[in-house]
Amino acid sequence: MRRLWLLFAQTITVALALWFIVATLKPEWLARSTSSIHLESKPVSVQEAAGSDAKPSQGSYREAARRAMPAVVNIFTTKEARSQARQFNNDPFFRRFFGEGPNTQDDKQFSLGSGVIISSEGYILTNDHVIDGAEEMEVALADGRKVPAKLVGSDPDTDLAVIKVNLKNLPSITLGRLDNAKVGDVVLAIGNPFGVGQTVTMGIISALGRNHLGINTFENFIQTDAAINPGNSGGALVDTNGHLLGINNVIYTRGGGSLGIGFAIPVTTVKTVMDAIIRNGQVVRGWIGVEPQDITPELAENFGLQKSSGTIIAGVLRGGPADKAGVKPGDILLSVADKPVSDTVSMLNLVAQLTPGEKVRLTILRKSSEAAIDITVGRRPRSKPRRPMESE
Numbered sequence: 001m002r003r004l005w006l007l008f009a010q011t012i013t014v015a016l017a018l019w020f021i022v023a024t025l026k027p028e029w030l031a032r033s034t035s036s037i038h039l040e041s042k043p044v045s046v047q048e049a050a051g052s053d054a055k056p057s058q059g060s061y062r063e064a065a066r067r068a069m070p071a072v073v074n075i076f077t078t079k080e081a082r083s084q085a086r087q088f089n090n091d092p093f094f095r096r097f098f099g100e101g102p103n104t105q106d107d108k109q110f111s112l113g114s115g116v117i118i119s120s121e122g123y124i125l126t127n128d129h130v131i132d133g134a135e136e137m138e139v140a141l142a143d144g145r146k147v148p149a150k151l152v153g154s155d156p157d158t159d160l161a162v163i164k165v166n167l168k169n170l171p172s173i174t175l176g177r178l179d180n181a182k183v184g185d186v187v188l189a190i191g192n193p194f195g196v197g198q199t200v201t202m203g204i205i206s207a208l209g210r211n212h213l214g215i216n217t218f219e220n221f222i223q224t225d226a227a228i229n230p231g232n233s234g235g236a237l238v239d240t241n242g243h244l245l246g247i248n249n250v251i252y253t254r255g256g257g258s259l260g261i262g263f264a265i266p267v268t269t270v271k272t273v274m275d276a277i278i279r280n281g282q283v284v285r286g287w288i289g290v291e292p293q294d295i296t297p298e299l300a301e302n303f304g305l306q307k308s309s310g311t312i313i314a315g316v317l318r319g320g321p322a323d324k325a326g327v328k329p330g331d332i333l334l335s336v337a338d339k340p341v342s343d344t345v346s347m348l349n350l351v352a353q354l355t356p357g358e359k360v361r362l363t364i365l366r367k368s369s370e371a372a373i374d375i376t377v378g379r380r381p382r383s384k385p386r387r388p389m390e391s392e
Contacts, residue, residue: 065200067242070142070171071117072190072235077134078110114191114235117172126234128154128161139165153277157217162277176243178266189226191235201227211345215250221263222246228262237264286354287380289320292344310334311347325375332365
C-alpha cells in the first residue's frame with residue numbers, strides 16, 4: 001500500500017512539473033487546448049438586431065446617401081508633368097484638391113478628383129482645376145465600371161467643367177433648391193478623399209453667399225463644416241433628401257486636411273454654367289474692360305462720399321469698351337443698366353449678365369457730379385481665375 005501511494009505521489013509530481021514547463025515555454029499549447037474545449041461546449045446565447053427591413057434610427061441619413069452616391073464618380077486624369085510637382089502644395093490658406101497626387105512617372109502626372117453625373121445621357125460635372133490640362137480622363141462609376149471621358153467645356157471663372165462618357169441610362173443626381181437651404185441645415189459631402197474610395201461625411205451649412213475670398217472670379221459659395229479633403233474636389237454637397245446643393249470646390253487648411261471650413265459652388269451657379277457649356281461649349285459673359293476696386297471707409301472719406309456703395313474704377317483697359325465710351329480711372333460706378341452697384345462682386349455679376357454687342361447705360365460719379373455714359377458691351381476674354389499666392 002505504501003508503495004502504491006509513493007507511485008501516485010511521484011506521478012502527480014511529474015505531471016505538475018510537465019505542466020509548469022509547458023505553461024512557461026509553450027503557453028499557446030494550453031490556450032489551444034482550452035479553445036478546443038470551448039468550441040465543443042454549448043454556444044452562448046446572444047441577441048441580434050432585426051433584419052434588413054428594420055427602420056433606420058432617428059438621425060440617420062442613409063436614404064439621402066443611397067440616392068446620391070450612385071451619381072458621384074471618381075475622375076482620374078493624366079497630364080504632362082510640370083516642373084512644379086504640385087500647385088498650392090503648402091498653401092496655408094486655400095488648397096485646390098488634387099487627391100493624393102499628382103504622382104509623377106515617366107514625365108506624366110496622375111491626379112484624382114470627383115464628379116457628379118447630372119444627366120443620364122452621360123454628362124458629368126466637376127471642377128475645372130480637376131481636369132485642367134488633362135490629356136486623358138477616366139471615370140470610375142460607383143458600380144465599379146471604368147470608362148474614358150471627353151471634355152465638353154469648362155469655365156475657369158467659376159472653376160466648373162463638364163465632361164461626358166459614352167454610356168446611357170446612368171444614375172443622375174437631382175438638383176436641389178438653394179432658396180430652401182438655410183444656415184444650420186444638415187448637408188452631406190460625397191467624394192473620394194485621398195483616394196480611399198467613395199466616402200460620405202456630414203456637417204451643416206455654416207454660411208451662404210460667401211464671396212471676396214479671392215478664389216474664383218465669380219463667387220457665391222456655400223460654406224460647410226462637413227469634412228472635405230483632397231480628392232473630394234468636384235464631388236457633391238447634398239441635402240438630407242439627397243438632392244444636389246453644390247459642387248465641392250476648396251477648403252481652408254493649414255496642413256492639407258479638413259479644418260471644418262469648406263466651400264462649395266452653389267447649384268444656382270452650377271445650373272447656369274452647366275446649361276451654357278452643354279449648349280455652347282463655353283460660358284459667354286459681358287465685359288467692359290475695367291479694373292474695379294471696393295470703396296473702403298478711407299477711400300469714401302478721401303473722395304468725399306456720403307455712402308460707400310458703388311465701386312471705384314481703378315484702371316481702364318486701353319482700347320476696351322469702357323475706354324472707348326469715355327470711362328476714366330477714378331470714376332465711381334454707381335449703376336449698370338439702371339441696376340445699382342453695391343460693390344465689385346455685384347458689378348462683376350451685373351456686367352457678366354449683359355449680352356456682348358448690346359448698348360447699356362452706366363451711371364458714374366466723377367468729381368462729385370453724376371453722369372450717364374452709354375457703352376457697347378464686349379465679350380469677356382477667357383482667363384484663369386485669381387488664385388491664392390503659393391507659400392514657400
